Amino acid sequence: MSRERLQNCIIRSIRIAGIIFFVVIVAFPFYWMIASSLRPLEEILMNPANLGLDIHKIDLSAYYDVLFDHGFVRYILNSFYVSIITVALSVALATVGGYAVTRLRFRGQSFMSYSILIIYMFPAIVLVIPLYVIFSHMGLRDSINVLILVYLAQTLPVALYMLRSYFKTLPLEMENAGLIDGCTRFGVIWRIIIPLSAPALASVALYTFMIAWNEFLFAFMFLDTPDKFTLSRGVVQLAGSVHLSKQLVMAASVLVTLPILFLFLFFERYLVRGMTSGAMKD
Amino acid sequence: MASLTLKEIGKQFGKTVALSGVDLHVEDGEFCVLLGPSGCGKSTLLNVIAGLIPQDKGTVELDGHSVDRLTPRDRDVAMVFQSYALYPHMTVAKNLGFGLRMRGVPKATIRKKVLDTASLLGIDDLLNRKPRELSGGQRQRVAMGRALVRRPKLFLLDEPLSNLDARLRANVRLELKQLHSQIDTTIVYVTHDQVEAMTLGEKVVVMRDGEVRQTGRPETIYSFPTDTFVATFIGSPEMNLYRGTILRNGERPVFQGRGFSMDIGDLRPNRVEGEVEVGFRPEDVKIVETGTGTLHAKVEMVSDVGSEKYIHTRIGQEHLTLRAPKNTSFRPNEIINLAIDVTRLHIFQKGVRVD
Numbered sequence: 001m002s003r004e005r006l007q008n009c010i011i012r013s014i015r016i017a018g019i020i021f022f023v024v025i026v027a028f029p030f031y032w033m034i035a036s037s038l039r040p041l042e043e044i045l046m047n048p049a050n051l052g053l054d055i056h057k058i059d060l061s062a063y064y065d066v067l068f069d070h071g072f073v074r075y076i077l078n079s080f081y082v083s084i085i086t087v088a089l090s091v092a093l094a095t096v097g098g099y100a101v102t103r104l105r106f107r108g109q110s111f112m113s114y115s116i117l118i119i120y121m122f123p124a125i126v127l128v129i130p131l132y133v134i135f136s137h138m139g140l141r142d143s144i145n146v147l148i149l150v151y152l153a154q155t156l157p158v159a160l161y162m163l164r165s166y167f168k169t170l171p172l173e174m175e176n177a178g179l180i181d182g183c184t185r186f187g188v189i190w191r192i193i194i195p196l197s198a199p200a201l202a203s204v205a206l207y208t209f210m211i212a213w214n215e216f217l218f219a220f221m222f223l224d225t226p227d228k229f230t231l232s233r234g235v236v237q238l239a240g241s242v243h244l245s246k247q248l249v250m251a252a253s254v255l256v257t258l259p260i261l262f263l264f265l266f267f268e269r270y271l272v273r274g275m276t277s278g279a280m281k282d
Numbered sequence: 283m284a285s286l287t288l289k290e291i292g293k294q295f296g297k298t299v300a301l302s303g304v305d306l307h308v309e310d311g312e313f314c315v316l317l318g319p320s321g322c323g324k325s326t327l328l329n330v331i332a333g334l335i336p337q338d339k340g341t342v343e344l345d346g347h348s349v350d351r352l353t354p355r356d357r358d359v360a361m362v363f364q365s366y367a368l369y370p371h372m373t374v375a376k377n378l379g380f381g382l383r384m385r386g387v388p389k390a391t392i393r394k395k396v397l398d399t400a401s402l403l404g405i406d407d408l409l410n411r412k413p414r415e416l417s418g419g420q421r422q423r424v425a426m427g428r429a430l431v432r433r434p435k436l437f438l439l440d441e442p443l444s445n446l447d448a449r450l451r452a453n454v455r456l457e458l459k460q461l462h463s464q465i466d467t468t469i470v471y472v473t474h475d476q477v478e479a480m481t482l483g484e485k486v487v488v489m490r491d492g493e494v495r496q497t498g499r500p501e502t503i504y505s506f507p508t509d510t511f512v513a514t515f516i517g518s519p520e521m522n523l524y525r526g527t528i529l530r531n532g533e534r535p536v537f538q539g540r541g542f543s544m545d546i547g548d549l550r551p552n553r554v555e556g557e558v559e560v561g562f563r564p565e566d567v568k569i570v571e572t573g574t575g576t577l578h579a580k581v582e583m584v585s586d587v588g589s590e591k592y593i594h595t596r597i598g599q600e601h602l603t604l605r606a607p608k609n610t611s612f613r614p615n616e617i618i619n620l621a622i623d624v625t626r627l628h629i630f631q632k633g634v635r636v637d
Contacts, residue, residue, distance in 0.1 A: 092565050173367035176334050179354045181428070182384030195371045 035150060037062050037250035044246055062251035066238070070248070072255060075234035076225060080259075082144055082230055083212040086151045090159050090208040091201055093152075098163030099189055103175070113164065120157040124217055132221050142224045150153075150218050155208040162207070166200035167193065202267045231256050283467055284345040284435035285310045286331065293326060293492075297560040300326045301337070308470060308485065310345075313462050315483030316472045319515070323478045323492040331470060333357050337403050344435055355384075357436075358459045360429035364441040366421045368413040374400075374424050375409040381432045394603045399431040402461075408450055419450050419496030430465070439471045443478065455481060475515050480504070488512050514563055519603045521628070525560035528554055541598020545576050547624030554637070559630040564592065567604040570619050577602075577620040581612045593618075 035053040036044060041055065043050070065074045100106075101113035133151065135141040170193065178188040194201070219233040229237065235252045291304040301323045308314040316324040329335040331342055333354040341348050349357050360381070370378050378399060379392045387395075400406040403423045413421055422442065429437055443451045443458075459482055462469060473479055479486050480500040488496045488511075496508045507513035513521050524531060526539035528546070537544045537560050546560065577594035579602055591606045595618065604620065612618065629637045 022300065171365065171367060173363045173365050174369065176332075176354075177330075177361070177363060177367040177369075177428075178380075180332055180359065181381035182355045184355070188383065192369060 012220075033250050033253050033257075037247055037254050039247060041245055041247055046265050059247075062247040063255075066248050066251045066255065070234075070238055070252075071226060071229075072231070072234060072252060075229050075231045076255065078144060078229060079213055079231040082147055082151065083209050085148050085213040086155065087205050087208045089148070089152055090155045091205055094156060094159035094163045094204060095189065095194065095197075095201070097156075097194060098160050098167055101160070102164050102167040103172075116157050116160050119153070124154065127219055128221055131218075141222050142228065143222075144228050144230075147215075147222060147230070148220060150222075151208075151212045151215060154215075159204045159208060162204050163197070163200055166197055170196060200245065206263060206267050209263060213260060214256075283310055285312075286314075286436060286468060286470065287343040288327075288331070288340065288522060290340040291327065291330060291337050291341070291342070293330060293335065293337050299492050301330070301443075304340070304492075304494055306422070306467060306487060306494065306497065311466050311468055312484050313459075313469045313471065313482060314485045314487065315474060315479040315581075316470065316487050316610055317479040317483075318474065318489035320474055322489045323581075324474075324489050326492075327441055327489075328361070328440050328470060328472050331436070332359055332361050332438055358432075358434050359436040359438055359557060360432055360434040360443045361438040362429050362440065364444055366413075366425040368421060368424055368428070370413050373410050373412055374405065374416070377413070377424055378409075378427050378431050385432075395431050399427045400432070403427050419446060419454070422454065422633055430461075433465075433467075435468070437467055437469045439469065441473055442471075443486075444473070448513065458482065458615055463601050474517065480516075488515065506635070507628065508635050510559055510561070510630050513628055513630070513635075517563055519564050519605075521561045521563050522567075522600075522602050523559055523628075523630075524600055525557075525559050527556060530555060539598055542577065542600065543580070544622065545624070546627055546629075554629055554631065557631070558636070559633070561628040561630070562626055564603045564605045564621055566623040567602070568621050568623070569593075569604070569606060569610070570621045572619055576622065579618055579620055581614055581616045581618060583614065595620075 032051070035051070038053060038057045038058045038060070040057065040061075097116075101109060101116075132141065135146055140146045174192060174196075175188050178183075178192045182192060215230075215233060216232040216236070219230045220236065223229055223233055226237070231252075235249065235256060238252050239249050286306070286308040288304055288306040291301050293299075293301040304323075306314075316327060318324050323592070326335060330337045333342075333349070333352060337350075341350055343349065344357065344359075369380065372380065375396055382392045382395060396409070397406065400409055403426060405420060405423050405427060408416060408420060408424070413424065416424065422445070425442065429439075443454055446454060455478060462482075471478075483500055486498065486500050486503050487494055490511055496503055496512045498506075503512060504516055507516060507521075510523060514523060524537075524539040526537055529536050529538055535546055535555075537546045537558070538614045539560075560584060577597055579597045581593060581595050582601075583594040583596070585592045586608070588608070590608050591610060591613060593604050593606050593610075595602045595604070602620075605629060606612075627637070628635065
């Protein structure tokens with residue numbers, strides 16, 4: 001075997017080993033979560049180290065219990081409500097805001113466009129106490145809608161930043177063509193910018209949804225009434241309850257994870273590049 | 283259709299002066315070409331006319347009425363962009379009809395106008411395609427069609443042919459000229475290509491550094507350039523232009539250049555003297571029999587362009603280029619005798635034409 005082939009062989013095996021290593025690291029917790037949620041409680045207690053899942057002993061009762069006995073239907077609806085409204089507002093505001101700072105000339109434009117990110121520099125933990133105090137005084141604390149406001153403040157800077165970078169890549173001449181063809185500014189945004197920004201808008205929507213869906217700290221601090229809990233808050237409630245049963249917590253965790261997974265699969269096709277090909281000369 | 287009048291247009295970007303004191307009048311139905319090197323402000327001027335860039339000073343008038351306060355939408359102009367700027371997410375038919383749709387034209391009318399325009403440009407079989415499925419030439423046609431379909435008051439074209447290959451460009455240029463005579467509309471056309479300007483324009487506006495240097499018919503600009511910039515910018519090969527002095531020793535004035543002197547005749551009405559620049563075009567020099575010429579030049583290089591030859595020579599310390607028939611043959615270092623048509627001399631003083 002020549003030196004070169006040996007080298008290639010070694011590199012290839014190292015690469016495969018690396019891939020397997022990372023797949024195991026990433027996938028194993030998921031597997032364990034799903035497997036545990038499907039096993040009956042007695043089996044988990046009797047044989048906690050057993051990693052295998054017996055197809056014949058699959059038990060879906062944990063999901064039933066979580067959904068209907070522990071109020072997770074309500075939590076899921078709450079989470080969807082918070083996330084979808086946050087996504088809608090964030091995408092809408094970031095689109096017009098991002099367009100304004102990229103294309104329009106006004107006093108303080110560059111300051112605006114850079115100060116957007118400064119907000120993002122403050123860690124959430126710094127903000128949570130003052131916000132807790134302020135919202136408590138205003139009597140707004142235990143409310144899902146206030147949560148939306150907080151999530152917007154968290155997601156909007158990055159959403160604006162992402163869209164601004166994308167809008168900069170869109171050719172100005174195309175917008176000018178739209179203006180001459182008889183569009184207003186909003187017409188240009190609606191009929192030209194938005195259709196062409198589908199990949200960027202999809203990324204922003206996905207990012208915002210994930211933040212809002214997974215957020216825990218503010219939901220934990222602000223929400224007191226179980227009826228208003230979001231999913232992540234609900235899982236912690238469940239995990240902290242006296243009669244902790246592992247397969248219930250695992251089933252709840254699966255319920256938190258699944259929507260994000262499906263969302264990724266659904267949005268993936270919009271994340272393709274090359275939407276503007278054909279507009280310009282080349 | 284409309285006439286266009288620009289009065290004292292001025293525009294600055296920060297400290298850079300893009301346009302200053304631009305005056306222009308384009309007659310109803312006239313084909314006007316803005317010509318100049320890149321960065322001379324011609325595209326900015328086009329954007330000012332369209333209303334895409336607001337000017338700092340001056341007025342834009344269509345048919346004698348100021349349109350300064352009108353948005354691009356309300357000026358009723360159409361524009362073809364250098365990059366075409368088609369809407370990539372729409373079919374060709376949608377691209378063509380977009381402007382009409384935005385103006386609330388009924389659907390049936392839009393369909394008819396789109397079909398008419400598409401057949402005028404020979405793109406009827408492409409109507410259902412997206413821009414990315416078209417070739418460069420086809421995209422260019424769609425861009426033209428998008429402007430044509432609305433029959434606006436004024437057409438603005440920003441280097442529309444610069445992205446086509448040479449052969450296609452010549453064809454489309456010819457078609458554009460025919461199209462203009464067919465639809466009889468006012469056109470303002472921006473280019474840096476003097477051949478395009480000379481063949482297309484009924485009026486050519488030569489610009490430099492944000493100013494209009496000369497406005498006139500192509501033949502006027504070629505034969506009577508008002509300054510040395512226009513003189514050397516127009517014409518290929520470039521005009522031969524020499525710095526020197528006019529001496530009047532006795533009857534006939536003589537031009538003294540660097541290392542050569544030249545009889546310039548006494549046909550000048552105003553008696554120019556002193557520091558000047560004298561120029562003549564490569565076709566206004568003839569090769570003559572030994573002993574009869576006024577200039578002796580040494581051949582440096584011959585470039586054969588097929589239909590004729592360009593002879594690059596040296597006189598004194600200067601270069602001289604002349605056009606010669608294709609059957610002539612010269613070798614480097616050969617000495618040739620030249621006679622210059624003194625009636626076709628261009629004389630400039632401080633850069634400005636004086637004769």
